[in-house]
Structures are given as structure tokens and as C-alpha cells.
Amino acid sequence: MGAMKETLGFQTEVKQLLHLMIHSLYSNKEIFLRELVSNASDACDKLRFEAINDASLFESDSDLKIRVQFDKDQRTITITDNGIGLSRDEAVEHLGTIAKSGTKEFFGKLSGDQKKDAELIGQFGVGFYSAFIVADEVKVRSRRAGLPIDQGVEWTSKGDGEFTVEAIEKAERGTEITLHLKADEDELLSGWKLKSILTRYSDHISLPIQMVKEEWDEESGGMKATGEWETVNKANALWARSKSEVTEEQYNEFYKSISFDFQDPLAHTHNKVEGGASEYTSLLYIPAKAPFDLWDRNQQKGIKLYVKRVFIMDDADQLMPAYLRFVKGVIDSADLPLNVSREILQESRDVRLIRDGSVKKVLGMLEDLATNQPEKYTTFWNEFGQVLKEGVGDDQANRDRIAKLLRFASTHTDTADQTVSLADYVGRMKEGQDKIYYVTADTYTAAKYSPHLEVFKKKGVEVLLLSDRVDEWMLSHLSEFDGKALQSCAKGGLDLGQLEDEQEKETKKKVEGEFKDVLKRIEELLKDKIKEARVTLRLTDSPACLVADEQGMSEHLKRLLKQAGQQAPDTKPILELNPEHPLIQRLKIEKNHFDEWVNILFDQATLAEGGQLEDPAGFVRRLNMLLLTVKA
Numbered sequence: 001m002g003a004m005k006e007t008l009g010f011q012t013e014v015k016q017l018l019h020l021m022i023h024s025l026y027s028n029k030e031i032f033l034r035e036l037v038s039n040a041s042d043a044c045d046k047l048r049f050e051a052i053n054d055a056s057l058f059e060s061d062s063d064l065k066i067r068v069q070f071d072k073d074q075r076t077i078t079i080t081d082n083g084i085g086l087s088r089d090e091a092v093e094h095l096g097t098i099a100k101s102g103t104k105e106f107f108g109k110l111s112g113d114q115k116k117d118a119e120l121i122g123q124f125g126v127g128f129y130s131a132f133i134v135a136d137e138v139k140v141r142s143r144r145a146g147l148p149i150d151q152g153v154e155w156t157s158k159g160d161g162e163f164t165v166e167a168i169e170k171a172e173r174g175t176e177i178t179l180h181l182k183a184d185e186d187e188l189l190s191g192w193k194l195k196s197i198l199t200r201y202s203d204h205i206s207l208p209i210q211m212v213k214e215e216w217d218e219e220s221g222g223m224k225a226t227g228e229w230e231t232v233n234k235a236n237a238l239w240a241r242s243k244s245e246v247t248e249e250q251y252n253e254f255y256k257s258i259s260f261d262f263q264d265p266l267a268h269t270h271n272k273v274e275g276g277a278s279e280y281t282s283l284l285y286i287p288a289k290a291p292f293d294l295w296d297r298n299q300q301k302g303i304k305l306y307v308k309r310v311f312i313m314d315d316a317d318q319l320m321p322a323y324l325r326f327v328k329g330v331i332d333s334a335d336l337p338l339n340v341s342r343e344i345l346q347e348s349r350d351v352r353l354i355r356d357g358s359v360k361k362v363l364g365m366l367e368d369l370a371t372n373q374p375e376k377y378t379t380f381w382n383e384f385g386q387v388l389k390e391g392v393g394d395d396q397a398n399r400d401r402i403a404k405l406l407r408f409a410s411t412h413t414d415t416a417d418q419t420v421s422l423a424d425y426v427g428r429m430k431e432g433q434d435k436i437y438y439v440t441a442d443t444y445t446a447a448k449y450s451p452h453l454e455v456f457k458k459k460g461v462e463v464l465l466l467s468d469r470v471d472e473w474m475l476s477h478l479s480e481f482d483g484k485a486l487q488s489c490a491k492g493g494l495d496l497g498q499l500e501d502e503q504e505k506e507t508k509k510k511v512e513g514e515f516k517d518v519l520k521r522i523e524e525l526l527k528d529k530i531k532e533a534r535v536t537l538r539l540t541d542s543p544a545c546l547v548a549d550e551q552g553m554s555e556h557l558k559r560l561l562k563q564a565g566q567q568a569p570d571t572k573p574i575l576e577l578n579p580e581h582p583l584i585q586r587l588k589i590e591k592n593h594f595d596e597w598v599n600i601l602f603d604q605a606t607l608a609e610g611g612q613l614e615d616p617a618g619f620v621r622r623l624n625m626l627l628l629t630v631k632a
């Protein structure tokens with residue numbers, strides 16, 4: 001280790017982030033203090049955590065705190081903590097690179113639109129680098145707990161692409177960050193101003209944040225430092241306070257401090273569970289906007305775990321199931337051991353109890369939104385509905401509660417907005433209807449115009465239109481609601497139960513006789529492609545459609561599986577024909593081109609399903625040939 005000063009370059013992404021941040025977050029510049037205080041608090045949490053196994057790390061000072069000072073003459077603000085500190089290598093690594101997962105996706109999503117990008121940066125987490133929004137030079141002096149006094153490090157940068165590191169002596173462990181302010185940032189050089197930013201953004205920090213006390217000085221007609229320290233925040237954990245002591249604004253600010261979100265959350269639930277099998281406090285939030293990596297089931301950054309106010313870990317994914325990965329918040333257990341590891345969490349009965357209880361609280365919060373604040377629920381559903389749907393399959397114990405929270409597009413509302421609940425649907429069921437009908441497709445439009453819907457339209461029966469990727473999977477776990485079976489319109493013989501009248505049943509019998517020979521010929525001709533051919537009353541406009549048999553898998557699901565690179569069972573669909581349609585009537589008398597007609601009808605039915613043709617050129621050739629037989 002040499003005492004030499006070394007100059008190193010920032011990782012490219014850091015340069016990009018710095019540039020973006022300085023430009024797009026300027027109107028929000030006060031957040032730099034929140035970020036630095038939050039890092040200081042994290043550093044103290046880390047020290048406390050490591051000291052559980054090695055008390056000597058406290059050296060002679062276990063009174064953890066954060067101090068904020070300013071110097072008008074030097075034009076600096078200094079934030080000091082006596083937390084874990086940084087070694088030289090850690091300073092180079094943590095203050096010169098971005099090690100976050102999702103970094104690549106984040107940079108890929110930037111659009112150049114300042115407002116949108118600012119939001120995205122907020123979600124990504126601005127952190128230490130936000131110091132450069134207000135500073136033209138940042139100096140970090142630090143020593144890691146446990147290292148000798150001469151192994152301190154001084155890191156400096158002007159935020160222009162390079163930084164320097166050099167070894168220093170530092171008596172106190174921890175980190176001291178000094179910002180030299182840019183020319184037009186003088187308003188920050190005021191005790192009053194800094195205090196107001198701290199109470200606004202950092203009041204929830206559980207450690208004391210101290211500033212030098214100032215008093216009015218008659219002589220100079222201004223505030224004067226007294227030399228005494230005072231604590232400017234409440235310095236107890238927000239979640240440990242009683243609900244009546246916490247204002248809505250404080251709840252919201254706390255959310256922002258733990259979530260990388262600039263917006264207020266949609267809702268929160270704050271609970272103390274006592275006297276039962278486990279004792280814990282939870283403060284859980286639903287954000288108003290989905291993060292950019294919501295789709296990744298492994299991205300669980302939501303829940304911070306504390307044990308008796310001691311921070312244990314971020315993203316404690318054992319505490320929330322994957323389908324609620326959008327929930328943010330804090331859980332503080334009174335029962336878990338302080339040295340709990342992720343492995344222990346996995347097996348702990350206490351953790352299971354906390355998780356089950358927390359899931360119920362979140363579902364309760366969603367039910368409350370759905371009932372009492374439907375507009376907010378709509379926002380929630382649009383952002384997170386698709387993820388919540390995973391719960392239908394993942395969480396059997398709560399399946400009924402989750403089912404009630406689902407919202408769908410439907411033929412009743414006739415828009416792509418997902419607003420119809422299963423209870424709404426059941427409330428509108430027709431006399432004699434005993435099933436909940438749905439159709440699945442790749443898009444809302446494909447579902448809406450699906451030939452399978454024709455008879456339902458004719459009879460005025462509502463059908464749910466499903467086009468999210470998770471829908472098929474979800475439906476395989478949801479067979480009924482409120483005692484009514486969920487039935488795909490594209491599966492099985494069309495059983496409309498009592499919705500079908502006697503006359504229709506008779507007509508069907510009659511045409512089945514009439515088409516007996518035609519059906520046989522079709523089955524022979526398409527024997528490699530279909531399981532069966534039959535007549536149907538489900539169609540009014542289309543000549544033919546494909547359906548799956550009751551146990552079979554719909555063509556749509558087969559396609560999804562194939563796209564996902566999975567094996568789809570090789571079951572064949574059933575070709576259903578509309579006996580009223582002139583093209584089908586024609587088959588009874590067609591002599592020369594029967595094969596071409598049948599193949600075209602099959603291909604058309606495949607296309608109408610949203611499927612792809614095995615032999616598109618063959619389809620074009622046959623169609624053109626038949627077109628040419630039409631006389632001009």
C-alpha cells in the first residue's frame with residue numbers, strides 16, 4: 001500500500017448517470033442530502049450488524065450517529081457518520097462503478113425525455129452520485145471499522161469522469177463526505193435550510209442526525225453557532241411509532257426513502273402484531289407505478305428486514321411471495337435471532353408466520369382500495385394486475401381472495417380496459433346460465449373478434465376477453481368462482497346448458513345427419529391435422545373454427561408454450577363447421593375442388609385463431625386457384 005495519490009476513471013455507466021442526473025434531477029436537487037444521510041444510516045446499520053459477531057468493531061465508540069455541518073466561508077457541507085466506513089478498495093469499487101443488477105436494462109430504457117428519464121433514475125436509485133447535482137467537488141474521507149488508523153482513504157472527484165484516491169490517517173472510523181458547492185447553491189449554506197430539508201426527507205431515520213445548535217445573535221443580527229450539538233430528527237424508527245403519531249406526509253416520505261420512487265405510494269398498511277405466536281411490526285406500501293424490472297420474478301427488492309430495530313437485510317424475499325414482489329416496506333421481528341441468515345430465513349417457522357400474516361395484510365389493503373377507492377384500484381390493476389394474477393397459481397390458500405381482486409376486459413364493457421370483476425360478471429349472468437365464459441387470445445382485438453364468440457353475441461351472453469400472457473396459466477389454476485365453473489369458449493362441445501333451447505337442439509340433430517358424409521370425408525382428408533370434424537351452432541358469421549377438446553390444450557396455450565421454448569402436447573384440435581354458412585353448404589355439392597375448399601377452411605380457421613399456417617404458400621396457391629374459378 002503506497003501513500004501515493006492515484007487517479008482513476010469512472011466506469012462508463014457512472015459518467016452517463018452523472019451527466020443525466022445533473023441535468024434531469026436539478027429541480028429535485030435537495031434529495032442529495034436525503035441520499036447521503038441514508039447512506040450514512042445504512043453504514044451505521046451495517047456496522048451494528050457486523051458487530052453482533054465482533055464487538056471490537058465499535059472500537060471505543062458505540063454511540064452511532066450522523067452529523068451535518070456547513071461552512072459558509074469554504075462554501076462546503078459535510079456529512080459525517082461513525083458507521084462501517086470504506087477501505088481503499090471499497091472506495092474505488094463502490095464510488096467508481098455501479099454494481100446494481102438491472103443496470104443494463106436501466107440504460108436501455110432511457111429515452112432522452114428529461115421528465116421520463118428523471119422518473120427512471122429515481123426508480124433506479126440515485127445514491128451517492130447525487131452529490132454532484134449541487135457540488136463541483138466531492139471529497140470522501142473514510143476508514144473502515146477494524147482497520148488501523150493509517151489505512152484511511154481520501155477519495156476526491158469533480159464529477160467529470162475521474163476520481164483520485166490516496167491513503168490517509170484517520171483517527172475516527174466511518175465516513176466524512178464534504179461537498180464543495182457550485183457557485184449558485186448558496187442558499188444551502190444555512191442551518192435553517194438544511195434542517196428543513198432533513199426534517200422533510202430524513203425525519204424517519206432511526207439514528208440521531210445532529211447539527212450545531214444556532215442562536216439568534218443581536219449583535220450581528222443573524223444566527224450564530226453555539227458549539228453545542230442538537231439532534232434535529234425524532235431519531236426513532238418510524239414504523240415503531242404508533243399510527244396516530246405519524247402523519248400521511250411522513251408515511252409518504254418514508255416510502256420514498258426506501259423505494260427509489262419519487263411519487264407518493266397508492267396505499268400503506270401499518271400493523272403491530274402482538275400476543276400471538278409471533279411478534280412483529282410491519283409497514284407495507286403499494287407503489288403507484290411499476291418498476292422497470294417488474295417482470296423479472298427474481299427481482300425482489302421490496303422488503304427490508306429488521307430484528308428489534310437492527311437492520312438485517314434488504315430484499316428479504318422470504319417475507320413476501322413472488323406475486324407480491326411490488327410491495328415495499330419494512331418488517332421488524334421481535335422473535336428472530338440477530339444473526340439470522342438467508343438460509344435460516346428459508347426454514348424458519350417465525351418467517352412463515354410473518355409472511356402469511358403480511359400477505360393477508362396486503363390483500364386486505366387491496367380489497368380496501370377496490371371497495372373504497374376504485375380509481376386507485378384501477379391504477380393499481382393497470383400497473384400490477386398481471387403480477388397479482390400469478391398469485392392464483394402460486395398461493396392456493398388465498399386463491400379465493402385473489403380471484404375477487406381480478407379484473408378483466410369483457411364483451412359487456414366493450415373496451416380493452418380491464419375493469420370487470422368475476423363478481424360483476426356473476427351478477428349479470430343470464431337466467432339459466434351456469435358458467436363463466438371466457439376466450440383467450442394474443443391480443444384484446446383478436447379475443448374480441450374471435451369466431452368462438454359469435455353464438456354468445458347472438459344470445460347476449462357476456463364473455464371475458466383475456467389476452468395477457470399469464471392468463472392461460474392462471475386459468476389452469478382457477479376452475480371456478482362462486483360455485484360457477486369457468487369455461488373456455490374454445491374448448492369442448494359447446495355446452496350452453498339451459499341457454500340452448502329445444503329447437504336448437506333439434507336443428508343440430510338434423511344437420512348432423514345431413515352432413516354425415518361431408519364430415520367423414522373431411523376427417524379422412526385432414527386426419528393428420530384434426531381430431532374430429534363436426535357441425536356447430538356456435539358460429540353465426542364464420543364458416544369454421546378450431547376448438548380444443550375438453551381435456552385438450554387450447555391452440556393459444558400451445559403457442560405460448562412453444563414460444564417459451566417448452567414442449568406442447570401434440571393434441572389435435574377439432575374442426576367445427578357452421579352448417580348455415582354458404583361455403584359449408586357448398587361442400588355438400590362440391591365435386592371438383594372439395595379438397596381445396598376443405599384445406600382453405602381449415603387454414604382460415606387457424607388464422608382466425610391467431611395461429612400460423614404450416615404451409616402459407618400452399619394456402620395462397622389454393623386460394624388463387626379457387627378465385628380463378630369465379631367468373632368475371
Ligand SMILES: Nc1ncnc2c1ncn2[C@@H]1O[C@H](COP(=O)(O)OP(=O)(O)OP(=O)(O)O)[C@@H](O)[C@H]1O
Pocket residue numbers: 035039040043081083084085086094095124125126127128129175
Ligand atoms: N457513508 C458511507 N459509508 C460507507 N459506505 C458508503 C457510504 N456511502 C456510500 N457507501 C458505499 O457506496 C456504495 C454506493 O452508494 P450509492 O448510494 O451510490 O448506492 P447504494 O447505497 O448501494 O444504493 P442507493 O443509494 O441507490 O440505495 C454503497 O453501497 C456503500 O457500499
